[in-house]
Amino acid sequence: MTQSMNVAFLPMFGALLLSSAACSDKQEGPGTQSRSPESTATARPDAGAQRNVEAGQGIVLLRGLPTLGTVHSVAIVELDPEAANFGAILQDFERPDLQLPLHHLYYSPTGRLYSTGLDPKCSLAEVGLSRNAEGAAVIKGVTCLNTQGQQVGEDIIWHSVNGKEYMFVTFMGGTGVDQADGGSIGVFDPQSNAVIKIIEARKGKVAKGAPFLMYPHGMSAYQDRMVVTSTIHPDLATGVGNGITVIDLNTLKPIQNIVVEDAKPVGFPSSPVEVLFVRPSIVPGVAPAVLVNTMFGFETWKVPYNEAAKSFGVPAKAYDGAKAGTGVPLEFYGNDTELFVSHALPGIVKRYRLSSLPDLVSSGSDIKAEAGAHHMIFYPSASGRKLIAVQNNLLNLGKAADGDPTDVDFIAKVNDHSITVHDLQSGERLAKLSFKDRYKKGVENVEALFGSGFVHHH
């Protein structure tokens, strides 16, 4: 589990990612090329035009499996099923010094690559990328950043408030995993990576009934409001959340808690995991609302937002996994026509019409991935076929010292350690790469190397 709330709003394959400018929704991938509207059908075929081979490559975070003698790493991998070397790791940058792996990759609006991390030594890192004399991408380093003690990094978003841009990072372990009600949001200077503020409001420390922040994980922001999920204590035992916290971005303080919970199909609190603030920059003209996936509630909730009053309405269930036969809904991703939601059980990606949001109106058949279906990327094959790759691993926060956690706990059932590649339109599975079989590692996260190919939205 864990992770972001990414909605990918597609290619625009555009303007270098160098343009964080207008809003945080417009993130473009590194080195991407704009298609000029003047590139018309009248342009002659050009034999010199070469496909960017990186379009089919991904960057992945790999978990060393203690019982198999491997170590945690960041790797560049070939993911184009049409490539002769599909599945090949092109570079594996190992971090044997880390007890726990890096967790989730994000490109910043200016093209810097960050990763959250589970190891207390490296809860947030910047990944250095460069190019060699052949033009190939090279991972040149992983620099752990000072979080001022915040631990168990989860999601990152960049968002501007009152003309100032911030990098927000959720730390599910807050300023100490020993805290039963901990959790924090680090507010960072996106240029210097320095901590500006730690948003912390432990339930046991605030006045009774006052807004609190606990086990924060997924984030999404619109204008001067941010919503943050309350998921689960990092030890998976101490406590489980059942709501979202609203943050006033003018004051950087929690102002409201909203419970999103109904039936408890597995007996736990709902454990909201990822959240998407549906807004006009995603769906033109939409009445803003918040979508929330509940990991143990198996549901997707819709919370209306009154923009004028800056108030949130009554949550309503938009999708019931217990009835539909799915469990552990995780991520929101999107392109310019569809929203994709991953469900770790049985390992599928459901797809919805973007234009119908915040209502979930199916836009096609489920994409059948593998148990643990989680993060995804969108990219073209060498022949131009539109693809979706799904990383199948429900991330585990267990301790390596306890043995290979993927083999010993219930989460093992939703850890396939694979990436499956599908035709985006039909969902047909075209290839599967099992990292455990081929590299004796688990796969924590995948991001497209060639820019994002899409835009993160939270």
Place this chain on the structure above:
Amino acid sequence: MRRLAPAAASFAVLIPAIAGSGCDARHRGATPLAGFSAPFVFGRFEVPADNPLTEESVELGRRLFYDRRLSGNDTVSCSTCHLQRLAFTDGRRTGIGVSGKPLAFNSMSLANLMWGAQHFFWDGRAATLEAQTLVPIQHPDEMAEDLERLVAELSADDSYRALFEAAYGEISAGAISRALASFERTLISSNSRYDQFLRGEITLNAQEEWGRKLFMAHPDVKVSLRGGNCIDCHSQFLTSGFSTRLDGFSNNGLDDEEHLQPGLQSVTGDPAHRGRFKVPTLRNIALTAPYMHDGRFATLEEVLHHYNAGIRKSSTLSPLIAEADNQGAESQEGISLHLTEAEQVAIIAFLHTLTDDDFVTAERFSDPFVRK
């Protein structure tokens, strides 16, 4: 395939034949370029398999680039029109070579040429950097050199014999073009203030940041978004252009229908390409005046004025320009961005952040014949 215009066709046929003559992919013993590093965010680039970057080829290319013997009367080198201190431009409206006649085009900046590595020159008449290098050398008004004579002249020089031997194993027109292209590929500019901003090393001041946002935005009155509309055409503004077919050639409204110059049409023969010229890099733009393919604008202020209020309509005018207006629908008086004076100044302030002082002073790019 469309028929190439005669002049372009002759170059197109001639140059590959010369450039392709008899060189090894990498001469045995040549050393792969050490310590090379380029910014990831510039994107993937491809170095031709038959001309990998080597220490020897780059050193040779640098020497050739600055050597006046490459011209027929030994008075003009590549660096005559491409001065390092001006980001490898010459400050003239159009270049002047051995004939003393003004050339047809403004001298283009040479920076980050590995990205967008096709369709060189303002009209895109060279398909590769290797092909590009031999065009000015042979052009009667530019360097007016005969390649056979040049090979003979360089062969008589002991130092060149050693340099060519180490790099390519022979002295030939092909080796000359490869060496020049290799040196030009190393002309990487990546330390402007904007590069430093992208790396998180600095912040831009308020005016620069405002200019950056305007630069990146296409105006949209419906959401009160003001924009300079620059990024629509200049999305590859940090490098040298596009790698996708003929993307990156645009008619930016310099002339009306009657006065449109051929531009890309001279290469493709396609009437739809009339008046379309290569969208250049904006890196070091504050150093590379005058501007446009014919150097008609002396200052960045004039350039901004053109985009704000000087667009001429024609049949091939970029729709991105025609549609951009910060006051809504196209106004009665013609196409205008309707930027305020302060907004134009902010955009220019941002453009100044693209100046890379290291690039224009780096010794590795400088004239090797100058005694230090």
